[in-house]
């Protein structure tokens with residue numbers, strides 16, 4: 239994992255001057271919290287957040303000045319800062335599932351209703367307002383890259399990722415040939431665009447056949463790219479289906495690579511997990527159910543599924559009982575702005591030792607933590623306090 243402490247990002251000069259790291263948030267330990275609980279929030283967080291803000295501004299200026307050298311580098315970093323919103327292009331053969339993926343993830347269409355989607359006949363661009371604005375565009379299959387109807391510049395010049403949707407329930411050799419053409423085109427003209435392959439509709443395959451197909455597609459693509467002299471082109475592969483969580487997980491990983499805030503978010507989550515003995519922490523975008531960051535501990539599909547289902551429950555309950563924004567609270571006069579804490583927990587075993595803790599960061603982002611053994615209810619004061627610091631820091635990160 240690359241963090242803001244990575245040498246390549248923070249220390250471009252050969253002899254970096256050691257300096258205080260503003261991301262070193264001083265999370266309280268259980269003992270220190272008991273001594274300082276009344277004054278802690280005024281002592282540490284505002285000063286640290288000022289430093290954080292200053293630091294990120296300095297880093298942004300530095301990035302501007304070194305942008306040219308990053309662009310010419312053959313080692314395309316995943317966390318390269320781009321101007322504007324993350325933009326994702328969907329490509330693939332006819333009926334591969336391009337519209338379904340977008341509509342299920344970003345527009346909450348039920349997977350069963352994708353059966354009735356109309357074919358896409360022209361380039362369709364959408365702007366989605368989530369925790370950040372995500373631009374998407376679908377290129378219909380009849381518009382090939384050499385087609386005169388396809389205007390490359392506005393589509394590709396500010397794109398962050400191209401997702402090739404490959405239907406494994408269909409004869410996929412033709413799709414591989416077309417995707418190779420696209421990968422070569424991107425390598426030659428837009429090398430900074432991430433190329434992602436969704437090996438899609440895997441729900442129709444048996445477990446064994448799923449793995450074999452994945453391996454075969456990856457091998458063929460790598461061999462053909464090497465034969466064409468683009469073996470160093472980095473390509474990511476995901477097994478996806480709109481009928482389970484795999485599509486959300488894959489889309490999460492694609493979006494994360496386009497977020498300049500990712501290293502800062504990961505650093506904060508790692509700190510939180512180690513301080514509060516959290517097994518796994520995810521920062522979810524509630525609207526789309528994609529996670530925008532997680533800590534560095536290994537990811538288990540079960541943890542992700544539990545958190546993702548819990549998000550659904552939270553959204554349903556909020557829809558029943560109403561969405562209380564901070565302004566509502568202020569107008570109502572019941573709770574002062576910034577004082578409301580929207581959190582909930584759900585236990586995963588009868589002993590109550592493992593549970594999921596959810597805390598709203600802002601109207602779009604929610605932190606979900608899978609708490610392991612040792613994070614019992616007696617430690618809740620410590621957890622609440624540290625999550626509060628993390629929440630403030632995350633808000634600062636997105637403000638910069």
Ligand SMILES: Nc1nc2c(ncn2[C@@H]2O[C@H](COP(=O)(O)OP(=O)(O)OP(=O)(O)O)[C@@H](O)[C@H]2O)c(=O)[nH]1
Nearest residue numbers: 332333334335336337338352353357358439479480
């Ligand atoms: N089994 C299965 N079917 C899927 C999946 N994703 C999409 N489909 C189905 O595939 C069919 C085509 O989906 P679309 O989203 O219209 O495909 P498209 O690539 O946008 O199609 P065109 O715009 O005509 O090129 C629909 O009937 C979907 O229900 C999936 O993950 N699994």
